[in-house]
Amino acid sequence: MKRVSVALVVSVLCLGLGLGSVGASSAIAQPAPVPAPVPAQKRPAAKPPGDTIDTMSAKQLADLVQQVYDKTRTFQAGFKQRYSMKAYNKVLESEGKVVFEKPGKMSWRYDNGNRVVSDGKLIKVYQKEARQMYEQAVDKTQYPAALSFLVGEGSLRKQFRLRKINGDRMKFKGGYVLVAKPRTATPAFQRMLLYVDGGTHQVRRVILLDAQGNKNRFTFDAPVVNKKVEATEFTFTPPTGTKVIRP
Secondary structure (H helix, E strand, O other): OOOOOHHHHOOHHHOOOOOOOOOOOOOOOOOOOOOOOOOHHHOOOOOOOOOOHHHOOHHHHHHHHHHHHHOOOEEEEEEEEEEEEOOOOEEEEEEEEEEEEOOOEEEEEEOOOOEEEEOOOEEEEEEOOOOEEEEEEHHHOOOOHHHHHHHOOOOHHHHEEEEEEEHHHHOOOOEEEEEEEEOOOOOOOOEEEEEEEOOOOOEEEEEEEOOOOOEEEEEEEEEEEOOOOOHHHHOOOOOOOOEEEOO
């Protein structure tokens, strides 16, 4: 496998980490449905016509999402990743479990053995098949702003230009889709779509679109917040013989 920019590799949301090499054989999969939003009875009662949640602006919705994660100390969920590579006309899929903890800690455990770990200071990206690990200080990487709000960093309104789409148009009944464009250009992605549950205002899916037409989609299943996480979750020592690549 060719050595690529560490700054890009550690930007978890911009590469198909856990998906294997670009040339790997894989059938094109059909899109998985977005997890169903919270049942209607668990959502706030509908307001009278003319004063419904549909009148909410993109900025107001972003504030509600921000409030949810500002109060979230830890976030744990299963995830499914679907990486569509336009140039290769190929779709690769993987899944696993992800954990976030404030401030800035994250742990991605792919079912195929790949790992992405950050203790808030250092990011490690381990690729099992290639027997190599990329390692770099967080402050010297293109740390993915797309999910920084999940770990208590960043601001949706300050970092992105926002537009709201009713979820029904995106086959996400009972929810909303927030389209976000970075205010500061980044090679990581051009647009981000956040699928927001209409009842809990939790983000159930994130889709990133880059300049090459690639699409990286993460769907979160059965999220659990504010459950204690062991400190060892954010540490990782690769197997003996692993090639460690540093900038």
